[in-house]
Amino acid sequence: MPIELILTIVVAVVVVLGLGIGVAFLLRGRKTKPGTYPTTRDENDPPAGGAGASATEAPPEAAPPAGTDGVETDAVETEVPVEEPEVEAVPLDVPEPALGRLARLRARLVKSNNALGKGLLRLLSQDRIDEDVWDEIEETLLLADLGTDATMELVDNLRERVTVEGLREPEKVRAILREELIKLLAPELDRSIASDRREGRPxxxxxxxxxxxxxxxxxxxxxxxxxxxxxxxxxxxxxxxxxxxxxxxxxxxxxxxxxxxxxxxxxxxxxxxxxxxxxxxxxxxxxxxxxxxxxxxxxxxxxxxxxxxxxxxxxxxxxxxxxxxxxxxxxxxxxxxxxxxxxxxxxxxxxxxxxxxxxxxxxxxxxxxxxxxxxxxxxxxxxxxxxxxxxxxxxxxxxxxx
CATH class of the missing domain: 3.40.50.300 (P-loop containing nucleotide triphosphate hydrolases)
Incomplete structure (x- = not known):
């Protein structure tokens, strides 16, 4: 074989190899690097599908991203898992014990209801309790929204006890008034709130x-x-x-x-x-x-x-x-x-x-x-x-x- 023909073949092979390597690098450079966010697919990109994919084969139709209802978009964002930062727990309130709350808040009641209690004590502690005094007591109770029936019952009971026992000392009068008022409030009534499970249900x-x-x-x-x-x-x-x-x-x-x-x-x-x-x-x-x-x-x-x-x-x-x-x-x-x-x-x-x-x-x-x-x-x-x-x-x- 003439030397000129051999050199021609060698040069042709080198040129073909060079072109192939160059094309390979060019195609590789056009691919998106893994982990890129967001990603965009150009219409001229080679199709996916591995080594057997043809450069002339139309790329397969990709499924539309969730929420787009098949509407074409310019770019498809790739979901990348993001680690949520730890949220510091907010401490819960610690409610005050229910037992004794009314006693603890008594000062507020003393201030708001002072006129009723002190007015009754003042009237009942007088040296002489005549009809005018009893009328004042009745009026005081009615103004305090005690109600007509309860007012008459309380006044009648107080009249009887004060007359029979002949009391005038403030402490003893206070004790009688306390007993009669508590009686009106019906302490025997059940004041508990239903809060326990019953028969397997709340x-x-x-x-x-x-x-x-x-x-x-x-x-x-x-x-x-x-x-x-x-x-x-x-x-x-x-x-x-x-x-x-x-x-x-x-x-x-x-x-x-x-x-x-x-x-x-x-x-x-x-x-x-x-x-x-x-x-x-x-x-x-x-x-x-x-x-x-x-x-x-x-x-x-x-x-x-x-x-x-x-x-x-x-x-x-x-x-x-x-x-x-x-x-x-x-x-x-x-x-x-x-x-x-x-x-x-x-x-x-x-x-x-x-x-x-x-x-x-x-x-x-x-x-x-x-x-x-x-x-x-x-x-x-x-x-x-x-x-x-x-x-x-x-x-x-x-x-x-x-």
């Missing part, structure tokens, strides 16, 4: 009342009382009419580690939310489920009927053990009218009397109990988170007479 507590009495706040404070008693609590946000009511209730619960069942839909059926709350409470085996309800005026028939519906729906799976009516102590006799209407719709088992520290009419406690035949179980004595206390007749009367 206790269910409904909270009702008119607009503006502070039901949601009261439930939040009640949750703190129960948590302080080592109860496992779940809240149901069945007030679906008031904006942010569910959020407010959930915030109260979160402070003490209590979950809240709520609807994400504004204006959802309150009965359905209540039903789901009780169902969740049964599944989670909590001690007590407390259901918040929307505030309603006692003269709104439709809303009152709906309150009865909530109770009936709950009772399809569990008994409603407690229906607490929240009343504003500062409304006086108007609160009695509210209580009467609510009692006709749902069986009231107890009263929560809020803003008791803001009124000098401490007699409302007696009047409400006599009107409904149910006890005052809790009293609100301020704006603080732990300013809700179990009602104790002895401590309450001592605050009136202190």
């Amino acid at each position: 206790a269910v507590v409904m909270v009702v009342g008119v607009n503006g009495v502070g039901k949601t706040t009261t439930i939040g404070k009640m949750a703190r009382v129960l948590v302080a008693e080592d109860k496992d609590v779940l809240l149901g946000a069945a007030d679906t009419f008031r904006a942010a009511a569910a959020e407010q209730l959930a915030t109260w619960g979160a402070r003490v580690g209590v979950p809240t069942v709520r609807s994400d839909v504004d204006g959802a059926d309150p009965a359905s939310v209540a039903f789901e709350a009780v169902k969740a409470g049964m599944e989670q085996e909590v001690d007590v489920v407390m259901v918040d309800t929307a505030g309603r005026l006692q003269n709104k028939v439709g809303l009152m009927d709906e309150l009865g519906k909530i109770k009936r729906v709950i009772e399809k799976q569990a008994t409603v053990d407690e229906v607490l009516l929240v009343l504003d102590a500062t409304t006086g006799q108007n609160g009695l009218n509210q209580a009467k209407v609510f009692a006709e719709v749902v069986d009231i088992t107890g009263i929560v009397l809020t803003k008791l520290d803001g009124t000098a009419k401490g007699g409302i406690v007696v009047a409400i109990q006599r009107q409904l035949g149910v006890p005052v179980k809790l009293v609100g004595l301020g704006e603080g988170a732990d300013d809700l206390a179990p009602f104790e007749a002895g401590d309450f009367v001592d605050a009136l007479l202190d």
Whole structure:
């Protein structure tokens, strides 16, 4: 073979190899490096598919990214797992023990009800108690919203004891007045809140009342009382009419580690939310489920009927053990009218009397109990988170007479 032909073949081979190597490097440089974020595929890129893929073969159609519904996009972002930073746990509030709260807050009652207690003591400690004095005592009691029947009963009992025992010493008069006032408050009534599991299910507590009495706040404070008693609590946000009511209730619960069942839909059926709350409470085996309800005026028939519906729906799976009516102590006799209407719709088992520290009419406690035949179980004595206390007749009367 001539030398010229051999050299020509060698040069041709070298050129072909050189071109092949150059093309290989060029194609390699066009590929996206692993881990690049985001990634973009150009229409001129070679198809995926490994060594057997043809440069002229159309690339396979890629599945559209989630959420695009097949709409073409210029770039496809690659999901890269990101390690979430550790979130520092927020410490829960530690509620104050429920026992003795009323005694601890007695100073507030002393200030608010000073006129009633001191007025009675002053009148009864006079050297001579004539009809004019008894008239003043009667007027003082009526002004304190004690109610006509309770006022007449107390005055008659005091008349008899003062006349028979002939007492004038302030301490002895105070002792008699204390005994008679406690008797009016019916200390024998059961003031405990249903908060224990019964027959394998949680206790269910409904909270009702008119607009503006502070039901949601009261439930939040009640949750703190129960948590302080080592109860496992779940809240149901069945007030679906008031904006942010569910959020407010959930915030109260979160402070003490209590979950809240709520609807994400504004204006959802309150009965359905209540039903789901009780169902969740049964599944989670909590001690007590407390259901918040929307505030309603006692003269709104439709809303009152709906309150009865909530109770009936709950009772399809569990008994409603407690229906607490929240009343504003500062409304006086108007609160009695509210209580009467609510009692006709749902069986009231107890009263929560809020803003008791803001009124000098401490007699409302007696009047409400006599009107409904149910006890005052809790009293609100301020704006603080732990300013809700179990009602104790002895401590309450001592605050009136202190």
